[in-house]
Amino acid sequence: xxxxxGGFLVLLFAAFMALGTWQVYRLSWKLDLIARVDARxxxxxxxPPVTATVDDEYRKITxxxxxxxxxxxxxxxxxxxxxxxxxxxxxxxxxxxxxxINRGFVPGDRRDPSKHAQQVGPVSVTGLLRLTEPxxxxxxxxxxxxxxxxSRDVAAIAATRHIGTVAPYFIDADAxxxxxxxxxxxxxxxxxxxxxxxxxxxxxxxxxxTIIGGVILFRKx
Numbered sequence: 012x013x014x015x016x017g018g019f020l021v022l023l024f025a026a027f028m029a030l031g032t033w034q035v036y037r038l039s040w041k042l043d044l045i046a047r048v049d050a051r052x053x054x055x056x057x058x059p060p061v062t063a064t065v066d067d068e069y070r071k072i073t074x075x076x077x078x079x080x081x082x083x084x085x086x087x088x089x090x091x092x093x094x095x096x097x098x099x100x101x102x103x104x105x106x107x108x109x110x111x112i113n114r115g116f117v118p119g120d121r122r123d124p125s126k127h128a129q130q131v132g133p134v135s136v137t138g139l140l141r142l143t144e145p146x147x148x149x150x151x152x153x154x155x156x157x158x159x160x161x162s163r164d165v166a167a168i169a170a171t172r173h174i175g176t177v178a179p180y181f182i183d184a185d186a187x188x189x190x191x192x193x194x195x196x197x198x199x200x201x202x203x204x205x206x207x208x209x210x211x212x213x214x215x216x217x218x219x220x221t222i223i224g225g226v227i228l229f230r231k232x
Contacts, residue, residue, distance in 0.1 A: 020225040024218050031214035038207035045203055052201065056137050059110055063140055063180045069201060072182050073137045074112070076104035080129045082172040085122050086160040090198050096122050098194040099163060099181065100129075101174050102136060109174055111165050111181040112136055115194030127193035138184040139199050 048069045056073040078100050085096040095118040102112045114136075121127045143165035151161040155171040169177040186197025 020221055024221045024225075027214050027218035027221060031211045031218065034207045034211035034214060038205070038211065041203060041205050041207055045205070048201065048203075052139065059104070059108075059140075059178065059182070061108075061178070063142065063178075065142065067140050067180075068142050069199075070140045071137065072140050073135060074102055074104060074110050074182060075133065075135045076102045076110075077133060078102055078112070078130055079109070079174070080124065080131070082174055083124055083129075084158075084160060084168050084172060085117075086163050088116055090116050092116060092195065092198070093118065095119050097163065098127065099160075099168060101169075101172070101177065102134075108178060109169075109176065110178045111163075111168065112138070113141070113163065113181055113183045113196075115184055115189065115196035116198055117193050117195070121193050128190040130189070136182060136184050137187070138182040138196065141181050141183050141199075143179055143181065 047066075051068075051070045054071055056071040059072050059074045060067060079102070080100060082101050084099040086099055088095055088097045095116055098114045098117055100112050100114050101109050103109050117127050141163070144162040145164050145166075153160050153162060153164055153167055155167060160168070163181055165177055165179060165181055169175065183199040184194075184196035186195075189196070
């Protein structure tokens, strides 16, 4: 009985220690991620890449071309300015590539293209590269047939608007004002929850409590 109980407490202690150590590694990884993203955000803008990976997200990009305003898409959004829509507009560059641009936020009463600025002619847009948002997860499924969009799914928007081949990412435009004040850019939220230190302390604390509990129990026996 005593041997079995002792073995169980040893296994429990080892499990708690392993979980605490795993959280320490996660903390190191998260701090490195935050540092790398911060470096990208504050680096000089670069030309838009052909493709992108997670290592490119939040990189500052400058793209020049002509907006395809007739293929604009409004995607539902909740921001620090309230509920409304992201104005997603394809930008065709001089080399023929098409990149979806999130020009910024508009409230519900300005969703109609006639109620916010549409830029005509060559434009230059600077913003942060964002990876496409496929449907699923916590986001509601898009309904292209009804023109109801809840995620910025680049491929789905391109197919629905008959845009053709587009870059597999979009650009969140910066806070450069648009004529008339709308859309409002620069509302990208960069936030990485980082509770790994607290979790590590919790698991290590449970490991310590296991030792203390075992000592008390065996002394009583």
